[in-house]
Amino acid sequence: MDKFRMMFQFLQSNQESFMNGICGIMALASAQMYSAFEFSCPCMPEYNYTYGIGLLVIPPIWFFLLGFVLNNNVSVLAEEWKRPTGSRTKDPTILRYMFCSITQRSLIAPALWVSVTLMDGKSFLCAFSINLDIEKFGNSSFVKGMSETEKIRLLARIPCKDLFEHQEIRVAATRYIKCISQACGWIFLLMMTFTAFLIRAIRPCFTQAAFLKTKYWSHYIDIERKMFDETCKEHAKSFAKVCIHQYFENISGEMQSLHCHRSGQDDSGDEGEDKRSDEDKLLGIRAQDDMNKVLWNWHTSKPALALRKDQMDGENSSKLNGKINEGFNGFANGHAHETKKREWAVYYSKV
Amino acid sequence: MERLKLVLQYFQSNSESISNGICIVLALVSVKLYTSFDFNCPCLPQYNKLYSLGVMTVPPIIFFFLGVLVNRHTGVMMDEWMRPVGNRSKNPAVVKYLFSAMLQRALLAPMVWILVTLLDGKIFICAFSVSVDPGLFSGVPNNTGLDVIRIMAKVPCKEDVIFQNSSFRKAVSRYVRCYSQAVGWSILLFLIVLGAMGRLIKPCFEDHAAFLQTRYWSNYLDVEQKLFDETCVLHARDFARKCVVQFFEDMTEDSILHLPHPPFISNVSERWEEEEERLHGVTRQEQMDQLLNKWYYGKPELDVTRIAHRPRPCLAGGNLEPTYLLGCYY
Numbered sequence: 265m266d267k268f269r270m271m272f273q274f275l276q277s278n279q280e281s282f283m284n285g286i287c288g289i290m291a292l293a294s295a296q297m298y299s300a301f302e303f304s305c306p307c308m309p310e311y312n313y314t315y316g317i318g319l320l321v322i323p324p325i326w327f328f329l330l331g332f333v334l335n336n337n338v339s340v341l342a343e344e345w346k347r348p349t350g351s352r353t354k355d356p357t358i359l360r361y362m363f364c365s366i367t368q369r370s371l372i373a374p375a376l377w378v379s380v381t382l383m384d385g386k387s388f389l390c391a392f393s394i395n396l397d398i399e400k401f402g403n404s405s406f407v408k409g410m411s412e413t414e415k416i417r418l419l420a421r422i423p424c425k426d427l428f429e430h431q432e433i434r435v436a437a438t439r440y441i442k443c444i445s446q447a448c449g450w451i452f453l454l455m456m457t458f459t460a461f462l463i464r465a466i467r468p469c470f471t472q473a474a475f476l477k478t479k480y481w482s483h484y485i486d487i488e489r490k491m492f493d494e495t496c497k498e499h500a501k502s503f504a505k506v507c508i509h510q511y512f513e514n515i516s517g518e519m520q521s522l523h524c525h526r527s528g529q530d531d532s533g534d535e536g537e538d539k540r541s542d543e544d545k546l547l548g549i550r551a552q553d554d555m556n557k558v559l560w561n562w563h564t565s566k567p568a569l570a571l572r573k574d575q576m577d578g579e580n581s582s583k584l585n586g587k588i589n590e591g592f593n594g595f596a597n598g599h600a601h602e603t604k605k606r607e608w609a610v611y612y613s614k615v
Numbered sequence: 616m617e618r619l620k621l622v623l624q625y626f627q628s629n630s631e632s633i634s635n636g637i638c639i640v641l642a643l644v645s646v647k648l649y650t651s652f653d654f655n656c657p658c659l660p661q662y663n664k665l666y667s668l669g670v671m672t673v674p675p676i677i678f679f680f681l682g683v684l685v686n687r688h689t690g691v692m693m694d695e696w697m698r699p700v701g702n703r704s705k706n707p708a709v710v711k712y713l714f715s716a717m718l719q720r721a722l723l724a725p726m727v728w729i730l731v732t733l734l735d736g737k738i739f740i741c742a743f744s745v746s747v748d749p750g751l752f753s754g755v756p757n758n759t760g761l762d763v764i765r766i767m768a769k770v771p772c773k774e775d776v777i778f779q780n781s782s783f784r785k786a787v788s789r790y791v792r793c794y795s796q797a798v799g800w801s802i803l804l805f806l807i808v809l810g811a812m813g814r815l816i817k818p819c820f821e822d823h824a825a826f827l828q829t830r831y832w833s834n835y836l837d838v839e840q841k842l843f844d845e846t847c848v849l850h851a852r853d854f855a856r857k858c859v860v861q862f863f864e865d866m867t868e869d870s871i872l873h874l875p876h877p878p879f880i881s882n883v884s885e886r887w888e889e890e891e892e893r894l895h896g897v898t899r900q901e902q903m904d905q906l907l908n909k910w911y912y913g914k915p916e917l918d919v920t921r922i923a924h925r926p927r928p929c930l931a932g933g934n935l936e937p938t939y940l941l942g943c944y945y
Contacts, residue, residue: 266616267616383652383653384653385653385655400659431776432775432776435772435774435775436658436659439655439656439657439658439772440657440659440662442655443655443656443657443662443666446655446666446670447666447669450669450670450673450674450677451673453673453677454673454676454677457677457680457681457684458680460680460684461680461683461684464684464689464690465683465684465689465693468690468693468694468697469693469697472694472697472698472911473907473908473911473912476907476908476910476911477904477907477908480847480851480903480907483847483848483851484851484854484855487851487852487855488855488858488859490855491852491855491856491858491859492859495856495859495860495863499863547860547863547864548863548864549863558862558863561862562862567858567861567862567865568900569854569858569899569900569903570898570899570900571854571857571858571861571894571898571899572861572898
C-alpha cells in the first residue's frame, strides 16, 4: 500500500507526469488484458480470418478512444476549438500541438496491444492457417485424396490442438506462422520507434522557435482554465456567505443588529475582517445576473491577452489602458472606459 | 521501501544521474524483454538464419532509438547545435561532449541485449545448427525420410518427434551453445578492455582544463533550459490568474466604481505586488511571443554582471523611505 501511495503522490505532482502516469497505467492494463483474455479460435474457415484480425485490430481502436476519454486535455482542446473569437484571436498551431500531444499519448496502449498480439502469434495463426502450403511441413499424405473445401476445413483446424490429429505437422505449421507473426511484430515496433525518434529528435531542427511559443500558450490555456474554475469556486463561496449573512440580517431586523453590537464588541474586529475579505473575494460581482453574464462571456468572448499596468502613475496608465482597450478589446466606447480607468488609477497610486 | 526512496532520491539529484538511471532502467527492461520473449525458431532451413539474425539485430536498434529518445541531453544537444548564434557564441566542443555522452548511454541497452542473447545461446543454435557437421556426433536419426539439412535445421526444436530418445540433439545444441558463449564472453572482455584503456589513456591526450570547461557549460545548458521552462510555467500561472481577475473586474457594473475605495485592493495589494514582480513586466501576448522568439533566435550572452551588482534598496537611519545605495546588501 505504501508503494502505491508513493507512486500516486509522485504521479500527481504535476499535470504532465499525471498524464504520463495514466498513459503507463493504460499500457499495463492492455498487456494484462491480453494475458487474461482467453483466445479461442473458432477453427472454421468462414470465421477464422475475421476472429484473428478482429482481435488484432478492434481492441487497439478501443484503447485509443479510451485514451481520448481519460485525457483531460480533450475538453480543453474542444473548448478552444469551438469558442467564438471574441477579443482573443485563435491560433491553429496551438490546436494542432494539443491534438498531437493527446494523440501521441493515446497511441501507446494500442501499440502495446498490437505488439504483444503479434509476438504471441495466436491471432496470426488463427487468421492465416488456411493459406498454408501443408506439403512443406512434413508427411502430408493424408491430404492427397481431399477436395478443396475439405482441405481448407482441415487447415482451418490447425490452431485448435484437440481437433487436429497430426501433431507433427501442426507443431511445424504453428512454429512457421508464429515466426512470421513475430517478425511482423518486431518490424512494427521498429517502425513506431523510428517514427517517434524522427518526431522528437529531428523536429528541433525545423520549428524550435514556433514550438516554444505553442508550448507556452497551450500550457497557458490549461492553467487559465484551472484558475478560472478556482476563482469561480472562491467567488461562489463568498457569494454564498454574504448572501446568507444578508438574509439573516434582513430577517431578524433590528434585534439581530442589536445583538451583534452588544455581544460582538470583542470579536467584531475579526468578524469585520472576515466579512471584508469575503467582500473582496466577490471581486465586485454581487448579483445573479452579473455572475451569469461573467460565465456567458467567458466562453463567447474571451478577454484579450493583455494585462493592465496598474502601478504606473495616473496619466500614463490611463492613456495606456485606453490605447490597449481600443487596440485589443475593440470596445466601441473606448473613451468611456478611458474615463473609468482614470478613476481607478487614482485609487491604485501608493501615495 | 526506505532503500528504494533513497535510491530514487539519489538518482533525481542531478541531471547526469537521471540520465544514468534511465540508461540502467532501459538495460534492465531489455533483459526482462529477452526473458519474457517467446523465442520461436522456425526449424526450417531457409528461415532459421533470417529469423535468428533478425531477433539478434532488430531489438538492439529499437533500444538504441529508445535510448536516444528518452535522454534529456538529446534535446539540449539539438537545441545548442541548431540555434542561431545570437549574442552567444557557439562552442562546438560542448556539442561534441553532449553527443558522445548521449551515444555512450544509448549504446548500453543494445549491448546488453546482444550479450544476453549470446550467453543464452538459443539464437546461435537456431542460426547455425544447419552449418554443423553431423558426422562429429553419433546418433543421427536416419530413419526419417528427411535429408540431412532438414534434420539439422530441426535441432533447435526440442519437442520435435524425430529426436525422441536421442542424445544427438542435445549434443549438437551444447556444441553450438559453447561457441555462442565463447563469442559472448570475448565481446564482453573486449568492451571492458576498451573501456579501461580509454579511461587510462585519455588523460595523456586531452586537455583536462578544456574538458572541465566543456563539462561545466554542458551542465549549465541543461540547467538553463530546465529553469527557462520552469520560469515560463510560473509566468503562465501568474498571467492566467491576473487575466481571470481582470476579466471579472471588467464585467462589473458601474456600482463598484462609485465606492470610495475598491475593496478588493486593500487586503491583497502586497500579494499583488509580488505577483506583478513575477510577471517581470511581460503582460501582453505580443510581448510574450517576442520573448519566446528572442530566446531562440538571439540567446543572451553569458554575462550576469548587471543583475548581480544591481543596487538593492535598504533602510537608512530612522526614516522608512527606501534609499538606493551602491553596495548596500540588505
